[in-house]
Amino acid sequence: MNILVVSQEKNIGAVMRAYLQGAGNRVSIVETLSEANRLLEEISFEAMFVDENARGETTFSLLREIHKTYPLLPIIWLGDFAEDVQLKDLGIARVIEKPFALPELQIVLRELDHNKAYPMQQQIAHGTNHPRGGSA
Numbered sequence: 001m002n003i004l005v006v007s008q009e010k011n012i013g014a015v016m017r018a019y020l021q022g023a024g025n026r027v028s029i030v031e032t033l034s035e036a037n038r039l040l041e042e043i044s045f046e047a048m049f050v051d052e053n054a055r056g057e058t059t060f061s062l063l064r065e066i067h068k069t070y071p072l073l074p075i076i077w078l079g080d081f082a083e084d085v086q087l088k089d090l091g092i093a094r095v096i097e098k099p100f101a102l103p104e105l106q107i108v109l110r111e112l113d114h115n116k117a118y119p120m121q122q123q124i125a126h127g128t129n130h131p132r133g134g135s136a
Contacts, residue, residue: 001109002026002044006036007051007078016049019102025109033062040070047109052079052098060085067091074112076105 003025007013013029020027028043030036033054050063063075067090074093081087081095094108 001046001113003028003109004036004039004043004045004048005029005051006033006048006054007031008053009051012051012053012078015102016105020105023106032056033059033066037062037066037069040066040073045073047074047076047112049076049078049105052077052081060090063090063092076108 003020005013005016005020005027007016007029008031017027017029028039028045030039031054033050033056036048036050048066066073067075071091073091075091077087077092077095078100079096079098081092087095093112096104096108
């Protein structure tokens with residue numbers, strides 16, 4: 001899978017990259033959701049992990065924008081999510097509370113793929129592998 005990680009903590013990003021790449025994934029890391037949004041315009045990703053440290057005053061509006069533009073992109077929130085907001089409105093498919101064991105990352109990715117929570121495999125089979133619905 002091609003995975004995007006959003007984390008302002010370099011250590012978290014580096015550990016996640018090492019683990020996920022070791023499991024056979026391609027991983028890109030950015031520090032902010034704005035950077036993630038720009039990268040999503042250039043590269044097709046099959047999942048996005050967002051660390052709670054990426055939270056800022058525009059976090060929810062950026063997540064909504066990303067979800068609206070890339071509705072098939074599963075977003076996995078890393079950390080506590082006690083906000084009074086609908087997760088589906090933000091495109092958050094799963095929440096992994098901290099601290100978490102690294103294998104949980106791959107388990108969630110497998111569950112998303114296995115359960116077809118987002119029909120990425122169907123898109124790829126039909127040649128529309130970009131989360132916006134067109135080819136990359």
